[in-house]
Amino acid sequence: MSPILVWSIALAQLLLGLAMGCAMLRMIHGPRAQDRVVGYDSLYVSAMLLLVTFGIRSGTTLYFETALIVALLGFVGSVALAKFLLRGEVIE
C-alpha cells in the first residue's frame, strides 16, 4: 500500500473520530431527548464510515459486512427511539 493512501486513510480516520466525538458531546449534553437521538444517528453513521475506512486499510471485504450491519441496527435503534418519543410506546 502506497504511503499516500496510508496517510490519507489515517487522516480520514482522525476526522471521522472527531465527528464521532462531536456527536457524542451532543448526546451527552443535548438539552432534550430528541437532540440526543439526532446525536446517536450521527454517531452510528460516522462509526459505519470508520468501518469502511478500516476495510480499505485491511484490504478485506469483511468490514463491509460489519458496516452494513451497523447501518441496519443503527437505523432500527434510532427509529425505535424516535417512535418512543412520538407516542411513549415502540410497538403499538
Next chain:
Amino acid sequence: MSAAAGVSTFVTVLTAVLLVAGAAITLIGAIGLLRLGTFYERAHAPTLGTTLGTACIALASMIYFSALETRPVVHELLIIMFVLVTTPVTLLVLVRAAQLRDQLESRETARKPPSIDGAL
C-alpha cells in the same frame, strides 16, 4: 507495496482524495450538529455526512477494491442506498415527535401560571 502492486497511482490518489473529502464533509456536519442553536436547525446538519460523506467514502472503497481485485466491485452501493433511504425516515419520525413534544410543552407552560396563581 506488494499488496497494491496492481493499483495505479491515479486510483490511489483518487481514493485518497475521496476518502479525505468524505471524512471532512462528515466532520463539518458533526460540527454543525454541535454548534447550531435549536433542534430544528440541528436536525439538518448531520445529513451532510449521511448523503455526501457516505457517498464519497463508499465510492472510494468501490474504486479501490475494483482496482485491487481487477473486477467491478459494486456492493458498497448497498450502503449508499440504505443510508440514503433510511435517514429521511428517521428524521421524519423524529421531527414529528419533537414537534409534538414542543406543542405539549407549550400547552403545559400556558396552563401552568394560572393554576399556580390559583393555588396561591
